[in-house]
Amino acid sequence: MKHYRVATIPGDGIGKEVLPAARAVLDRVAAHHGLSLSYDEFDWSCERYLAEGAMMPEDGLDRIRHHDSVLLGAVGWPGVPDHVSLWGLLIPIRRSFRQYVNLRPISVLEGVPSPVSGARPGEVDFVVVRENNEGEYSQIGGRAFEGTPEETVVQESVFTRKGVERVLEYAFDLAGRRGGRLTSATKSNGIVHTMPFWDELVAERASAHPDVSWEQEHIDALAAKIVLAPARFDVIVGSNLFGDILSDLAAAVAGGIGVAPSANLNPEREFPSMFEPVHGSAPDIAGRGLANPLGAIWSASMMLDHLGHAEAGAQVMDAVRTVLASSPVRTADLGGTAGTAEFTAEVIGKLP
Template sequence: MSGHKIALLPGDGIGSEVIDASLQVLDKAAQRFGFTLNYTRFDWSCDTYLRTGRMMPEDGIEQLRKSNSILLGAVGWPQKVPDAVSLHGLLLPIRKAFDLYVNARPHKLLAGVTGPLRAEAFDILCIRENTEGEYSGAGGRVHVGTPEEVAVETSVFTRRGVERILRYGFEQARKRSRRLASVTKSNAQKHSMVFWDEVTEQVARDYPDVSVTRYHIDAIAARFVMQPETLDVVVASNLFGDILTDIGAAIQGGLGFAASANVNPNGGVPSMFEPVHGSAPDIAGRGIANPLATIWSAALMLDHLGESAGAAAILEAMSRVTAKGNVKTPDQGGRATTSEVAAAVAAELS
């Protein structure tokens, strides 16, 4: 029997509620498919920052390093702590410390879910570079508070960083439809995005079986809305990927379905899996948050850990629950609680 050490980071707001709900499903999958999950909970949050001045302890990264994977609920509570503090105090340090350079997000309609588009079927895997680019944090401000104030934010693109995210995208495309869309803006950004295009062309030579199409970010944003069924694997920079995945979440029925994986494909460190809906302070503690994004993220985690049968079974169970349509949280027009939706998915696993 295989065993996996899982670090739980419930975080803020509804984070603890959706994490607890996902454990109902994970434990059922483990029981059915014969593996074990050993959880360690780390209650690091904005409240931790208010008490200690830090989002996590100084040795937080080393504590997490002992795990095989991390399952995160949500980070942030702007009314308590500025997002720039919470994000840079917990989420980004984990991504950078473990070099989780792949952010992969699936976008498709589950059975019975109605999105805002006329498109009835699409299956997009959006792969976002996760460690550099526009979110590198290089820059600064001078003459602050004066009429001469200047703010500079510098994007940093390295050949290593661009090439490895593109290669990951090509590998995923090879497993799927052999179609890849590379997102750029080289008509306006003549240094960074021309460089991105050049590296794309060079990497593509090693994948002659994969068809590559280059899209400007504005054009592919429109395509996500007008023709999502024409897209399959999409690879984008940190900022462009951030924008596109929010569009992807919208067209798949909302943030309640938006799952993500922060992965280091080389292994040896814990990858991190999380819903991207945020902490939703307005509904925190009410037990009505949609847990499906977290459950979907947990399935991505199992697949990464090699428990592919359990991962596939969770996705099938989710699809059966949404197809029936009788157990839905308020964001989907229902009255079910977070726990009731999780229980319905767990029941389908039986």
């Protein structure tokens, strides 16, 4: 029996509700496939920050470094600035563990109507590959002359050849295994250093993947085309900022961020990868049992796939699709009346 240790970080708000749902689904499918999963739970959160002054302990990364995977619920809470919660937990994990690929699949699922007319199940199915370790989200910069009319703020973007090449290689390889089409998000007409550099490296990587057809689109035009013609895309690759924005936009096209999963991958498997739903902590419904667990369940499916158990991961998503396509069970964000527990139980009931 193959055994895996999973670090779980429920985090804040509905993260504490959707992560147990994902675990319940994982336990059911793992038993069917002869897998053993054990969980070590960590209370790292905004609640911890308010009580102890830090999102996680100083040795937090060492505590999870040797786990096989990390499952995260949600992070963020009123009273704690978003940059504090992000840089105190998520970004240190992503960067210390070299999770340089942020993978966000986008599908219009049968039974989840898209707000975009013409975005139909079976036709809209693409993946956003976001560079996850550098780019626009750097720590380089600062403020000068604070509080004066001369106040100046500088924020530097950092693009390295190594950092860009490795995420592009992942994206081209993924496109080669999917539909053979790649779209690169750029803005080289206005950003005169980093984006032309990005474009040059895209062209270089493309020459090593002659089986993949590719194009580049300026980010503003690309955002419009994702809404107007989402079925045309297969793999979209973008910088940290562009990938972040496009993937949330694409999730809305697919029916809402409540259904969207993500994976923070260390493709070399030198460190654990982290899996998390895209939605936030949703303070307005936290603790009421109303949260949609679909994003967390889908993220758990991606974890199984990354661990080498694609069949188990596919069974999870088959169960989700069956529930959505053939039953009225929906959480409120999808127009239904079911709570977290009811939707989870319905998914588990469709598993072998």
